[in-house]
Amino acid sequence: MKIKSVFGHAFERYGKVLTGYDVKELLSKLDSTTDCPKDKVIYTPGDAGLEGLPVAKEFSTNAYGGMP
Structure with a gap:
């Protein structure tokens, strides 16, 4: 199995870090x-x-548009 970096071009279609x-x-x-x-x-x-962690609320609000 070849493991690729999430920062590489191959992962762009899945989103961003x-x-x-x-x-x-x-x-x-x-x-x-x-x-x-x-x-x-x-x-x-x-x-x-x-x-329930504070960072989960940050992800919900900032990265996922309020979705849990």
Whole structure:
């Protein structure tokens, strides 16, 4: 499998990398509460603990036009 950079041309059609957000608390919460197995992907449609963080509100308002 060839892994490409999200900053490269191949990813332009999917959107852009958002900058200017303080995601330290989000990453800390992810590290402490989220399983990340090496052999599979676990899809979770929503996580109240993550969605309740202040940066989630910023994403909702600024990046997604108010959508949760």
